[in-house]
Every structure is written in C-alpha cells, then in structure tokens.
Amino acid sequence: MNIDPFLVEQIRSASRTMVRELGFMQATLAGTDYSPSAVHTLLEVSVQGVMTAARLVQVLGLEKSSVSRMIARLIEAGELEESSDGEDGRTKQLILTEQGKRTVSEIHRYGQMQVTAALAPLNLSRQQTVAQGLSAYAEALQAYRSGAMQSAPGQIQVSEGYRPGVIGRVTEMHATFYSRHSGFGQFFERQVATGLAEFAGRLDEPCNSLWLATHHERIVGSVAIDGQDLGNNEAHLRWFILDDGCRGGGVGRRLLEEAVAFCDRQGFDAIQLWTFKGLDAARRLYESLGFELVHEEQGNQWGTAVTEQQFTRRRNPLATPCAAHNI
Template identity: 25%
Template sequence: MTASAGPPGPSGDATPDPAADVRALRRFNRFYVNLIGAFDYGRQLYTPFTLTEARILYEIAHHDRVDAADLRVSLSLDAGYLSRLLGKFEDRKLITRGRSERDPRRQCIMLTPAGWEAAGLLEERSQEAVGSLLTDLPAADRARLVDSARTIHALLAKGPEEAPDARPPEVVLRRPYPGDLGWMVERNAALYAAEYGFDLSYEALVARIVAEYAEAFDPRWDRTWIAELGGDRVGAVMCVRDGAPGVARLRLLLVEPGARGHGVGRQLVDTCVEFAREAGYGELALWTNSVLHAARGLYQRAGFELVSESAHHSFGQDLVGQDWRLTL
C-alpha cells in the first residue's frame, strides 16, 4: 500500500491521488534536508562553506576546466549570485579566473592548491557523513536504500521515454582527494599481480613513486588525475618532473578492466600531454614494458616514439623494458 492509494476503482486498481503524491514527496524532501543538515551544511561537516558553495567547489574539482556559464546552468544559479560567490572564492585564494580557451567571452575557473585542499576536505567529510548514515543499516536494508536512491535519480533526472542506462556514463578527470594516492598504490599492485604476475617488489616501487610525488609536489610542474566513470574511480595517471631539465615523465597509468573501451586511458594520456606542454616542458618521457600492449597503443596514438629497449628481470618476471619519448 502507498500513500497515494485511494479507494479501488471499477477495475480494482487503486485510484491515483495526485495531491497525496505531492504531500508524500514534500514530506520526504523535508525529512532528507533535515537529515543531511542542508540548512546548516558548514556546521554539519565542520567547514566554513554553505551547501551552495560546496556544490560549486565540487563542480570545479570534477572538471579540469569549467566556465562560469557552465556552472550557472548546471547548478541553476542566478548569474549575479554566482559571481558574488566566485568573488569570495577568489578573495580567499581558492580559485583563479581567466579567459576561456573555448570562448574568450567566457570565464575559465580553476582551483588553486588551497582550493584543491578545501575541495578534498569537503569530499572526505561528505563521504564520512553519508557513510555514517549507512553504517548501522543491515546489509539488506542498505541495498534497498541504495537501489531506491538510484531509482529516484533515474526517474527524476530523465524523461519517461529514456531508459536509465540509455546514455553511456561520462568519463570525468579530477585531481586527487585524500586517499586517492593510496588507492593508486593498491590498484596498481593488485592489477599487475593479477594480469602479469608481478610480485610485491612492484607494489614497493609504486609506493615509493607515490610517496616521492606527495613529498615533493609542486603544482606548477606536477599533476595527478583520477578518472571516474559513473562516479567510480576507474583510472589514474601522473605527470612529474624528470631528472633532466625540461623533461616531464608520465607515470603509473592505470585503467580498471571494467572501464576499458570507454576512452579512459586515451583521456588520461592526452590530458597528461596537454599539461606537460602548457607547463613549458620540452619533452615527455615514460618507461614501460613490452607486455603492456594496450598502454603502448595509447602512447603511439599520442605521438610517443620508442627510443630504446632492453631485457631485464624485475617484479619476479623476465621483461623487456622500453623508453618512450614525445617532443612537445
């Protein structure tokens, strides 16, 4: 029985009651807004941001470049109100604004290192807050809740003629949040062990690379991207300074098996190349092994050239290492 069920009609079916449907949906809205603390969002998550400000930071963080006009449309905000909020962010050194490459009449908005830190903190605390709602639920009830949330999203976000999965999920590249670098170590180790038989020495190598990146990170020269597909982490890549002057190095390209075929690897490599070029590097280098056929195809497509290779025994396997270079 539902809240909208009226007396049975001639066919025996419940008579629709639109007013009761509206009341039920409004009652749910009031309940959920109070539950997540939307009216006191900053205090709920112990941050200085309102819900609207947090949504703006989220949108900027989940797109490598975003225009002010895009933000206004995606968040349904008044242009003047959005401009004032962006001005506050600029005053607090959270964002920079400049001319859009796509359209000089538009503003391109990017997060500063302080902005990335704020966005990462918001993401971490939001995850914790929502996770706390699920912690005490039995597994069956948790599954029902998540399935119901997906159903609500599917029904209200799309027209009735469009199936929920009619459009393929969008690949989104973003900067790393707290925990993402650790995820890169774990997934690299697990995937390379499963697909190529690499031993623990490979995980140790990846952990050192990630630790060195985090300790020496300089946003002018270094960058990491996390790829998401349908909201799930499915890939990553790093661009870091090399020992030679003017040379950047592409490292730790990763695409989850279930995400292959969606263009994730191509976008990660292309974005890495674009960043290295814009940062002023003259060359982008990488080291890989000949058994990584799919990755080698991506590098060739992006214009990399194989300059040398040599046999070696590493990670418990006999391999052929390869050096690839791209002049920028």
C-alpha cells in the first residue's frame, strides 16, 4: 500500500506533540513520582490482575533487566508485591498492594482529567474522530510490533442499504473534508444534502444502491451507485467519502469494490464519477479498480475554483448482466 509522505509527517508531528503534552518527556508521569514505564507497569498489572515479569517484558517492549529493576523499585515503594504461582513455585506473580490500587485510581483520575479537558472544546464529531483515529493507529502500531501487520480498522463493518441518520452524517463528512481541502462552504453542503435526500427516495429501485462503513454503529464511510440520473446504461458513482480516522486502512477500497461489483452484476456499460484534482490517494484507488481520467477542466460551481475531473470505468466484458436490471 502506498502511503502519502505528507500524511506520515502529519502523524509523526502529532505524535511528538502528544508525547510532550502528555508529559512523557518528563522524569515522572500522571501526577506521580514514577517514570512513564513504571506508571504503565502499574496500569498493566491493574488490568490483568496478576502478571509475571516475563509478560511485562513482552507488553512494554523493554529489556528484561530494565523491567526487573523497575519491579524491584515498585515493590520497595509498596506498590507491588510478589506471590508464588500455585502450579510453579518458581514463577513469581505480581499483584497490586492496597497502596498500589490507590495509586492506580489516582493515575486514572489524572488521565481522565487530561483527556476531558483536551476534548471539551471539540464538538461530538471531532471527539469521535479523535477516538477512532487513535484507536486505529494504536492497533496498527501494536500489530506492526508483533510482526502481524493487518488492517487496523478490523472492527469496521461494510453494509448495503439505508440506515437512519445517513443523509445528515454523509453530508457532514463531505462538508468537513471539502471545506478543509477545497474551501467549499454552505452552497456545497446544501447541494450534497439535497442530492442525497432525493437519491434516498429512489433506493428501492434495483439499479440504485448505497454502502456504508460503520464503526460501533457510527457511519464512517459511504459510497452510492445512482443508476438513473445519467441514462445511456451508465452508472453514477456518488458520495464516496471516509471519516478522517478511517483513511488508509482499506475501508475505501472495500466500499468501492462493493459498488463496482454491483455495477457489473447490473450490467451497466460504464461507471462515471466526478471529483477534483489533488485528491491523489483517491485517484490511485480509482485507477487501481479500472477507472481512467477522461476529462478535466477548471470550474467554480461550488464557490471555489478547482480542477474538476471525470473518471470512467468501462464494464468488464466477462461480467454477467443481471436480468432484473431496469432503468
């Protein structure tokens, strides 16, 4: 998978900022007298109930000697204590002391205060974007370290058809992205909402369909095939959009593959889509699925001058048309 170098640098810069703002550059963390690795040790033991030193080495990704010294300091400080494994007396298990449990409670209180204060100025959509993006990135980093790199958004589901809230949510994603990328404003948002609302009334037609990507029941991506508005037995691919936290993980390809397969089954001669120059990641995805750039020109119909592009994908001659197709 090709990754946009600019996106990589954005993530690296954001990661450095988070490290500084969360206090990882300091000698102690989370309002305690302990180092970041010691704080994480207490949290991991709290989550697991009991842990061995060997397991901590795996989880924290630290040297065995460093973990051993850190455990010794936490035991001496009264935060941890060792107990013997019932099956193997040679294996020592680590558990929190009562003092350790109080320390962990204070760490959680401190962390919750930090996150709550940081999210407070953001609206609900932006808060959810932060949570989804961080979760996906954390899963990807963990999978990479374990040597089993897989698509991070594995919990994202792709389904076909209408669901409540789709018009407002898909409009919101378009308005947010294109405002930032192309400077589009109220007129563009209104056009998206109006067109999508009209299309939703035609979803019962067999030549029209809509696919949605959802994460914990929240819509995070969409694409639609309108088989009626172009005529000439050509399908119109519309409203392809992904939430900020879901790009680059294969969700967009899954959505487009569903749409393209639908068009082949329906027997459309071609699929048309219109987009704007500069969306390089999306263009590479379109071209990988057989779309070709057939026309581009300057336009300002959305209130801002952009280079509009038309892509076309001709039907695979081996695809079998669906007998139920009717425009």
